[in-house]
Amino acid sequence: MQTNSSLNEIPLDDIEVLLISTTQAVITARAVSELAKSETKLIFSDTTGEPICETVSYLPNNRSAALLRKQFEWDENxxxxxxxxxxxxxxxxxxxxxxxxKLETEAxxxxxxxxxxxxVTxxxxxxxxxxxxxxFETGFERRDFNPYNAALxxxxxxxxxxxxxxxVAAGSLTQLGIHHDNDENQFNLGSDLMEPFRPIIDWWVSEQEIKEMNPELKIGLVELFNLELKFNGKNTILRNAVKTHVGNCLKYLNGDSEExxxxxxLGDEISSHAINGHV
Known part of the structure; x- marks a missing residue:
């Protein structure tokens, strides 16, 4: 990675997700190819800094016809x-x-x-x-255009x-979901399996005083995936919990587990690492 003032080298094995957050960045076809081979997600942002697309490797190392047939035949129950x-x-x-x-939960x-x-309901x-x-506040709606929704x-x-x-690393297709079923959504399965962890994003965003999207806020959201927590009784970090969860779900869908x-x-780490007043 080269900037006007420095040249930085990072091993591909150390990169899980690479976010290109400016349209002024230049990346070579060779870099994209090598990132795909290492199963690194490459995300591009638009002129507003919002993520707009990501790369999907055609050939994960362990994808097979048998595995795909199994996915197409996942049991409806x-x-x-x-x-x-x-x-x-x-x-x-x-x-x-x-x-x-400290908000009302009865509803x-x-x-x-x-x-x-x-x-079904x-x-x-x-x-x-x-x-x-x-x-957030009375009248808040997810479809509104405001800094909090942008952060979410x-x-x-x-x-x-x-x-x-x-x-993808497990050899499955992201298009075939268990609930989401939109022909225009290339990530139906991802949209399904991510749901239990979305409230962690909500929690972090709700703790901030956000005036506008800026680099500090984006960095904070990236660093959130190193949040320490317990998943199924074991100490871990958010990114590893997500990967474990996805693996568990795929094993169940493929008939390799029964539950x-x-x-x-959650611990208290988000509160102690909030960046109020700076975003």
Missing amino acids: RKAMLWTWVVNAKIGMQIVVLERR LRYEAGKLEIND NREAVVARKYFPLL NYGYSLLLSLVNRTI VHIEVE
Whole structure:
């Protein structure tokens, strides 16, 4: 990596995700090729600094026709059960986030109690409509154009890329989801499996006083993936918890396990590393 003042070398094995956050950066075809071979996610931003696209390697080392056939034939009952666990874990994390912010959780607990197999009544969406105005402010909507939504979108894009990288590295396709089923979404499966960890992005963003998107805020969101936590009872960091979670889900869908545990325990690290007043 070369700038006007320095030349820095970083081993490819040390890079999981490379975010190009300016349209003024130049990257060679050779670099893109080598990053793809090392299964590194390469994310490009638009003129506003918002992530707009990412690379997907055609040839992960362990993708096979047999593995793809298995994915196309995933059992419908397993997909329904996994989506139920994912939604339950996501709502549980949203409740934890509200508790950390000392906010009311009764409405979310009520909706969580109505969750059914495969979330046929769409409790996930119902909870989201109640959750975000509680976490940020009355009248807050995810579709609004404001700095907080910009930060959320940025964090979600990074999370999705990490999930997608793990899916591809395992030899599976990101297009075939268990719940999301949009022909225009190349990352349906990633959009499904990332859900339990999205509230961690929400928590971090809600702790900041954001006036505009800037480099410090973006760096903070990138560094969030080194957050220390417990996942299924084991001490780890967020990025490793996400990879473990995706691996567990794929094993279950492929019939190699009979259950998926999704238990996240948060510490207090976000509060002590908040960057209020600087973003």
